[in-house]
Amino acid sequence: xxxxxxxxxxxxxxxxxxxxxxxxxxxxxxxxxxxxxxxxxxxxxxxxxxxxxxxxxxxxxxxxxxxxxxxxxxxxxxxxxxxxxxxxxxxxxxxxxxxxxxxxxxxxxxxxxxxxxxxxxxxxxxxxxxxxxxxxxxxxxxxxxxxxxxxxxxxxxxxxxxxxxxxxxxxxxxxxxxxxx
Amino acid sequence: xxxxxxxxxxxxxxxxxxxxxxxxxxxxxxxxxxxxxxxxxxxxxxxxxxxxxxxxxxxxxxxxxxxxxxxxxxxxxxxxxxxxxxxxxxxxxxxxxxxxxxxxxxxxxxxxxxxxxxxxxxxxxxxxxxxxxxxxxxxxxxxxxxxxxxxxxxxxxxxxxxxxxxxxxxxxxxxxxxxxxxxxxxxxxxxxxxxxxxxxxxxxxxxxxxxxxxxxxxxxxxxxxxxxxxxxxxxxxxxxxxxxxxxxxxxxxxxxxxxxxxxxxxxxxxxxxxxxxxxxxxxxxxxxxxxxxxxxxxxxxxxxxxxxxxxxxxxxxxxxxxxxxxxxxxxxxxxxxxxxxxxxxxxxxxxxxxxxxxxxxxxxxxxxxxxxxxxxxxxxxxxxxxxxxxxxxxxxxxxxxxx
Amino acid sequence: xxxxxxxxxxxxxxxxxxxxxxxxxxxxxxxxxxxxxxxxxxxxxxxxxxxxxxxxxxxxxxxxxxxxxxxxxxxxxxxxxxxxxxxxxxxxxxxxxxxxxxxxxxxxxxxxxxxxxxxxxxxxxxxxxxxxxxxxxxxxxxxxxxxxxxxxxxxxxxxxxxxxxxxxxxxxxxxxxxxxxx
Ligand code: SF4
Ligand code: SF4
Numbered sequence: 001x002x003x004x005x006x007x008x009x010x011x012x013x014x015x016x017x018x019x020x021x022x023x024x025x026x027x028x029x030x031x032x033x034x035x036x037x038x039x040x041x042x043x044x045x046x047x048x049x050x051x052x053x054x055x056x057x058x059x060x061x062x063x064x065x066x067x068x069x070x071x072x073x074x075x076x077x078x079x080x081x082x083x084x085x086x087x088x089x090x091x092x093x094x095x096x097x098x099x100x101x102x103x104x105x106x107x108x109x110x111x112x113x114x115x116x117x118x119x120x121x122x123x124x125x126x127x128x129x130x131x132x133x134x135x136x137x138x139x140x141x142x143x144x145x146x147x148x149x150x151x152x153x154x155x156x157x158x159x160x161x162x163x164x165x166x167x168x169x170x171x172x173x174x175x176x177x178x179x180x181x
Numbered sequence: 182x183x184x185x186x187x188x189x190x191x192x193x194x195x196x197x198x199x200x201x202x203x204x205x206x207x208x209x210x211x212x213x214x215x216x217x218x219x220x221x222x223x224x225x226x227x228x229x230x231x232x233x234x235x236x237x238x239x240x241x242x243x244x245x246x247x248x249x250x251x252x253x254x255x256x257x258x259x260x261x262x263x264x265x266x267x268x269x270x271x272x273x274x275x276x277x278x279x280x281x282x283x284x285x286x287x288x289x290x291x292x293x294x295x296x297x298x299x300x301x302x303x304x305x306x307x308x309x310x311x312x313x314x315x316x317x318x319x320x321x322x323x324x325x326x327x328x329x330x331x332x333x334x335x336x337x338x339x340x341x342x343x344x345x346x347x348x349x350x351x352x353x354x355x356x357x358x359x360x361x362x363x364x365x366x367x368x369x370x371x372x373x374x375x376x377x378x379x380x381x382x383x384x385x386x387x388x389x390x391x392x393x394x395x396x397x398x399x400x401x402x403x404x405x406x407x408x409x410x411x412x413x414x415x416x417x418x419x420x421x422x423x424x425x426x427x428x429x430x431x432x433x434x435x436x437x438x439x440x441x442x443x444x445x446x447x448x449x450x451x452x453x454x455x456x457x458x459x460x461x462x463x464x465x466x467x468x469x470x471x472x473x474x475x476x477x478x479x480x481x482x483x484x485x486x487x488x489x490x491x492x493x494x495x496x497x498x499x500x501x502x503x504x505x506x507x508x509x510x511x512x513x514x515x516x517x518x519x520x521x522x523x524x525x526x527x528x529x530x531x532x533x534x535x536x537x538x539x540x541x542x543x544x545x546x547x548x549x550x551x552x553x554x555x556x557x558x559x560x561x562x563x564x565x566x567x568x569x570x571x572x573x574x575x576x577x578x579x580x581x582x583x584x
Numbered sequence: 585x586x587x588x589x590x591x592x593x594x595x596x597x598x599x600x601x602x603x604x605x606x607x608x609x610x611x612x613x614x615x616x617x618x619x620x621x622x623x624x625x626x627x628x629x630x631x632x633x634x635x636x637x638x639x640x641x642x643x644x645x646x647x648x649x650x651x652x653x654x655x656x657x658x659x660x661x662x663x664x665x666x667x668x669x670x671x672x673x674x675x676x677x678x679x680x681x682x683x684x685x686x687x688x689x690x691x692x693x694x695x696x697x698x699x700x701x702x703x704x705x706x707x708x709x710x711x712x713x714x715x716x717x718x719x720x721x722x723x724x725x726x727x728x729x730x731x732x733x734x735x736x737x738x739x740x741x742x743x744x745x746x747x748x749x750x751x752x753x754x755x756x757x758x759x760x761x762x763x764x765x766x
Pocket of ligand 2: 081082083084085086087088089099131132133134135136137
């Protein structure tokens with residue numbers, strides 16, 4: 001078990017060129033034609049070998065751990081889970097979350113009257129999700145933040161609220177993962 | 182200012198003979214958009230080269246000093262943005278040295294896997310970009326396709342390809358699921374297949390060889406004096422690799438080769454990198470085979486956030502959560518320097534703590550910065566065309582160089 | 585010895601045992617203001633006047649042979665005297681031995697000798713430290729800003745430079761030049 005120091009093999013490169021570079025050229029042609037035929041055949045039988053995904057017509061497959069934009073989880077009642085504790089605001093390195101707490105007569109007592117995320121600054125880091133003690137802010141799979149103005153990049157509470165059913169995959173993922181600890 | 186002069190009875194064109202100033206970059210396709218090289222040319226020969234950096238400067242250190250220790254991680258992603266995991270790991274290890282922590286086995290193995298997959302991506306980007314800039318477009322496509330596979334490994338670990346933010350002080354943001362080793366092996370096979378095609382297509386090519394061989398050389402003692410590390414230094418025959426010299430994580434338990442070159446020209450630098458990709462894949466395979474079970478995080482609610490399940494139910498953990506987020510974990514006062522082997526060389530973090538939750542100083546010793554400094558010495562006296570392969574093989578990453 | 589540095593007092597006993605630090609202290613006497621070893625890092629606090637000699641000694645003298653200067657940076661301890669500390673990290677590429685040198689500097693006009701003559705790699709690193717902290721390196725061949733533009737006012741990594749401070753735009757298209765009131 002150890003690291004060994006070895007010498008790179010320049011001689012092999014020299015040999016592989018062949019006289020006047022003919023061998024190298026033929027080898028290059030073989031590689032490119034193989035790729036060409038493989039891709040063409042894949043395309044003909046409907047199993048493309050290239051990795052191009054026709055976004056947005058096609059869905060780009062995303063891993064379970066994927067972090068898109070942070071959104072607020074909505075309860076079945078349509079209200080937010082968030083209790084305006086402000087931890088996500090603290091944790092955010094770029095200060096892009098703005099919360100103004102309000103009081104409610106519900107059992108949770110507090111709710112965010114204003115909850116804005118500046119998507120122009122958010123870097124999808126996920127620290128807010130990690131800090132939230134209520135699973136109220138999670139990283140969705142959405143990445144479509146384009147807007148016509150800077151003001152349009154400031155997302156308000158009503159835009160951020162997403163039904164828990166649409167976030168099922170992420171919620172299951174973080175629950176399973178955090179459960180391990 | 183051409184003028185006709187009569188010399189020995191003939192009309193002779195008197196051409197200006199002062200040096201031609203050429204500004205290469207900052208938006209030259211081969212400078213990756215972030216650096217300017219001021220060249221003084223005498224015909225095709227470079228008399229003097231001056232490198233100007235700073236186009237991507239964004240105040241990394243100032244930002245770090247204004248946040249908690251754990252808030253630095255997203256910024257480290259953006260240092261060397263082609264191998265972000267290594268930066269994450271390096272910063273976490275520096276913090277752990279400061280806090281005096283030891284992470285669980287599983288975490289260490291996963292960190293090595295993440296670092297090496299990043300290194301593969303880093304080297305493939307470097308080699309691919311080099312081939313592209315020397316005119317071999319097809320080879321570039323194979324390299325980035327292979328890089329995509331390497332990024333898939335990172336993607337499965339942390340959910341992002343470039344902005345990873347994966348490592349935490351005392352752990353990782355997520356554990357991997359049981360299907361991960363299978364996927365990683367599959368992706369490594371893809372990388373190996375494409376790398377072979379890439380090499381078959383490119384290495385023996387006479388044009389490629391002529392542009393790489395014997396260019397950009399500098400003797401090893403001079404490289405050392407200039408502070409050059411990483412593949413560039415190893416290509417000159419100096420086996421300076423921190424994974425071998427000062428093994429961190431579990432590198433001392435892995436079997437791997439440290440390839441070195443002899444002449445130290447661009448060809449050696451290229452070959453060192455191609456071999457390092459293979460060695461990284463070898464290390465990942467060993468880690469996958471030996472990946473132990475158990476937790477990935479240390480069990481200390483004052484440093485690593487407790488699990489969500491616990492926070493929901495228990496007051497103590499909830500208070501811990503509030504403390505860790507608002508005040509941040511607090512290290513003892515002191516200062517540490519910790520370095521890891523980054524994609525381009527020694528990536529060190531120097532942290533100074535005064536006992537509060539915010540660093541007094543968080544410095545990244547970036548290998549690209551020191552390596553880029555050597556560029557002018559490498560190209561002075563050579564031909565203009567040699568700047569491109571030399572610059573590529575130095576692999577200056579703007580985010581890391583300019584911080 | 586103690587009190588010169590943030591971390592002085594920690595690991596002083598370990599430092600007294602370290603052969604390299606002992607050799608340094610023995611050779612340069614009172615010009616080595618302090619030594620410490622903490623978390624496996626060894627450092628020596630030295631006088632600015634002794635820097636060049638110490639650097640040459642570490643490179644050529646002794647068996648370690650610190651042939652590479654890894655990093656030059658500074659730390660601003662605002663409100664403490666001396667205010668600045670310039671920090672050097674050295675490594676011996678063959679053995680992997682490391683040492684950190686620290687030079688305390690006063691706040692008014694911080695200056696110390698340049699190490700470019702010992703390690704040419706110090707060139708850019710010292711320029712960066714000058715750019716960020718306004719510390720002058722005497723006899724540096726080309727001491728000017730490296731990241732920021734020449735018209736930039738102040739030194740951003742000093743603790744008294746506000747993080748959000750704006751500087752006027754310069755160059756073509758800036759307001760000052762075009763006279764526009766956008
Ligand atoms: S994802 Fe990161 S940057 Fe975005 S709101 Fe959350 S903490 Fe802030
Ligand atoms: S941390 Fe969670 S509960 Fe607290 S304010 Fe943020 S989203 Fe709401």
